[in-house]
Amino acid sequence: xxxxxxxxxxxxxxxxxxxxxxxxxxxxxxxxxxxxxxxxxxxxxxxxxxxxxxxxxxxxxxxxxxxxxxxxxxxxxxxxxxxxxxxxxxxxxxxxxxxxxxxxx
Amino acid sequence: xxxxxxxxxxxxxxxxxxxxxxxxxxxxxxxxxxxxxxxxxxxxxxxxxxxxxxxxxxxxxxxxxxxxxxxxxxxxxxxxxxxxxxxxxxxxxxxxxxxxxxxxxxxxxxxxxxxxxxxxxxxxxxxxxxxxxxxxxxxxxxxxxxxxxxxxxxxxxxxxxxxxxxxxxxxxxxxxxxxxxxxxxxxxxxxxxxxxxxxxxxxxxxxxxxxxxxxxxxxxxxxxxxxxxxxxxxxxxxxxxxxxxxxxxxxxxxxxxxxxxxxxxxxxxxxxxxxxxxxxxxxxxxxxxxxxxxxxxxxxxxxxxxxxxxxxxxxxxxxxxxxxxxxxxxxxxxxxxxxxxxxxxxxxxxxxxxxxxxxxxxxxxxxxxxxxxxxxxxxxxxxxxxxxxxxxxxxxxxxxxxxxxxxxxxxxxxxxxxxxxxxxxxxxxxxxxxxxxxxxxxxxxxxxxxxxxxxxxxxxxxxxxxxxxxxx
Numbered sequence: 001x002x003x004x005x006x007x008x009x010x011x012x013x014x015x016x017x018x019x020x021x022x023x024x025x026x027x028x029x030x031x032x033x034x035x036x037x038x039x040x041x042x043x044x045x046x047x048x049x050x051x052x053x054x055x056x057x058x059x060x061x062x063x064x065x066x067x068x069x070x071x072x073x074x075x076x077x078x079x080x081x082x083x084x085x086x087x088x089x090x091x092x093x094x095x096x097x098x099x100x101x102x103x104x105x
Numbered sequence: 106x107x108x109x110x111x112x113x114x115x116x117x118x119x120x121x122x123x124x125x126x127x128x129x130x131x132x133x134x135x136x137x138x139x140x141x142x143x144x145x146x147x148x149x150x151x152x153x154x155x156x157x158x159x160x161x162x163x164x165x166x167x168x169x170x171x172x173x174x175x176x177x178x179x180x181x182x183x184x185x186x187x188x189x190x191x192x193x194x195x196x197x198x199x200x201x202x203x204x205x206x207x208x209x210x211x212x213x214x215x216x217x218x219x220x221x222x223x224x225x226x227x228x229x230x231x232x233x234x235x236x237x238x239x240x241x242x243x244x245x246x247x248x249x250x251x252x253x254x255x256x257x258x259x260x261x262x263x264x265x266x267x268x269x270x271x272x273x274x275x276x277x278x279x280x281x282x283x284x285x286x287x288x289x290x291x292x293x294x295x296x297x298x299x300x301x302x303x304x305x306x307x308x309x310x311x312x313x314x315x316x317x318x319x320x321x322x323x324x325x326x327x328x329x330x331x332x333x334x335x336x337x338x339x340x341x342x343x344x345x346x347x348x349x350x351x352x353x354x355x356x357x358x359x360x361x362x363x364x365x366x367x368x369x370x371x372x373x374x375x376x377x378x379x380x381x382x383x384x385x386x387x388x389x390x391x392x393x394x395x396x397x398x399x400x401x402x403x404x405x406x407x408x409x410x411x412x413x414x415x416x417x418x419x420x421x422x423x424x425x426x427x428x429x430x431x432x433x434x435x436x437x438x439x440x441x442x443x444x445x446x447x448x449x450x451x452x453x454x455x456x457x458x459x460x461x462x463x464x465x466x467x468x469x470x471x472x473x474x475x476x477x478x479x480x481x482x483x484x485x486x487x488x489x490x491x492x493x494x495x496x497x498x499x500x501x502x503x504x505x506x507x508x509x510x511x512x513x514x515x516x517x518x519x520x521x522x523x524x525x526x527x528x529x530x531x532x533x534x535x536x537x538x539x540x541x542x543x544x545x546x547x548x549x550x551x552x553x554x555x556x557x558x559x560x561x562x563x564x565x566x567x568x569x570x571x572x573x574x575x576x577x
Binding site for chain 1: 133134136137138140141142143146147149150151153154157160161164165168170173175176178179180182183186187189190191193194195197198199201206207209210212213214216217219220221223224226227228236238247332333336339340342343344346347348349350351352353354355356357358359360361362363364365366367368369372373465466468469
């Protein structure tokens with residue numbers, strides 16, 4: 001229990017970020033026309049690929065001199081993260097491209 | 106300045122790295138804000154993507170662990186994995202048809218959740234990592250998001266069926282309790298490394314099973330809600346991993362997506378007038394509701410009758426549904442609209458918030474066919490106009506026009522707002538057959554005296570209709 005309390009104290013800045021970011025997310029999404037729900041969900045999905053940073057840090061500092069489980073899992077983590085980021089942004093762009101095409105008319 | 110910075114053990118690179126994370130975080134927020142307006146949406150997506158790219162590059166070059174930056178060999182392996190993932194991602198994202206978009210979002214969401222779970226799994230056995238609680242949370246949430254999204258993908262793609270049974274609810278509650286118990290056991294007592302590692306793998310498997318069983322009983326119109334919920338979970342899992350590395354960009358990005366996804370989930374539930382709890386328990390598909398109600402035979406309409414009816418109407422409303430998406434009929438639908446407009450008929454599309462398999466699914470589809478924005482009218486705006494509508498054409502939609510939602514309290518969709526197609530003067534229903542909608546319930550609109558059925562694939566029917574009207 002004490003450990004958890006200490007942990008919270010040590011990470012108080014992060015808790016501030018979390019609390020404020022929750023409100024930020026609610027604020028940004030609340031007034032969205034339903035036309036954009038699908039692209040927005042897709043865009044948000046791409047941003048959730050931010051885990052790729054963790055993947056890069058992990059694989060970047062893994063000992064690669066021997067083939068280890070960590071190395072294989074790390075490579076998969078980076079590939080998965082990249083798929084989420086790149087695939088997510090490209091799909092969102094494809095959806096939004098169609099809105100733009102129509103506007104030119 | 107350089108000397109002071111080096112005295113506290115910080116290099117200029119560290120400062121640049123942290124700054125780049127700040128910029129990336131700001132770009133995520135601005136990007137999503139831009140994405141919430143049609144005019145700036147595309148720009149917003151690019152902002153968010155650039156922010157992500159920036160954070161990736163600076164991490165690769167500047168991140169230090171125990172004073173060491175990422176070595177050349179490691180860097181090359183990382184870059185190779187990123188290049189491979191990028192090429193694969195671009196190919197998948199470019200090749201998929203617009204109809205399969207919802208599945209694709211779910212699939213990419215699964216990979217994100219999977220990455221979070223893998224990072225947490227490896228960090229757990231890293232002795233330098235002191236944040237056991239968030240690591241375990243990241244592992245569990247990421248795994249649930251991964252397996253849940255994979256099942257959601259399989260369901261939308263028609264590869265996985267539904268399981269509706271009372272026991273799934275109890276089983277899922279039981280699984281949650283077990284997962285929580287294992288976590289508490291791991292956190293509260295000190296174990297040797299080997300035991301902990303084994304336990305973390307057990308936790309991984311349990312969470313994966315829970316993810317599968319969580320999505321399994323959910324079906325029908327609830328699918329979009331689940332994808333949005335899983336999307337939110339992936340964000341939270343990424344934020345948990347952010348805690349491990351004290352990485353503000355990951356924490357902010359993850360929580361931001363988590364809360365945005367959560368609010369989007371609630372908005373969708375509200376659009377269907379269902380509580381989130383109801384969705385999760387999976388009350389849809391019970392069947393049997395309203396079966397004792399009498400209904401007559403359905404009446405079919407010939408193509409020539411349908412074309413005359415449409416061409417000589419004043420006001421026509423088209424209600425598109427998933428059938429339109431499956432048949433890829435959006436282009437022909439637009440052709441029909443233009444043809445009718447040239448004949449002086451006023452045509453509008455009525456968009457139900459949950460028509461198709463995702464909110465906004467119909468908008469995206471019709472935008473692809475160049476249907477002008479102004480022709481798409483939302484449910485609440487078109488309903489007052491329905492009694493003045495001469496013909497309502499329902500193309501592959503079912504549950505969103507089912508009047509049982511209004512007047513049959515025993516129906517599983519009772520209370521969901523619908524497009525009041527039954528109030529218009531005539532109704533033409535284009536359908537492949539007499540199959541039930543995704544919610545698996547009977548639609549008495551089809552037996553209404555004003556309703557005429559036009560059976561067949563939506564694209565074929567529309568094409569024939571277009572050529573009939575041309576000959577008039």
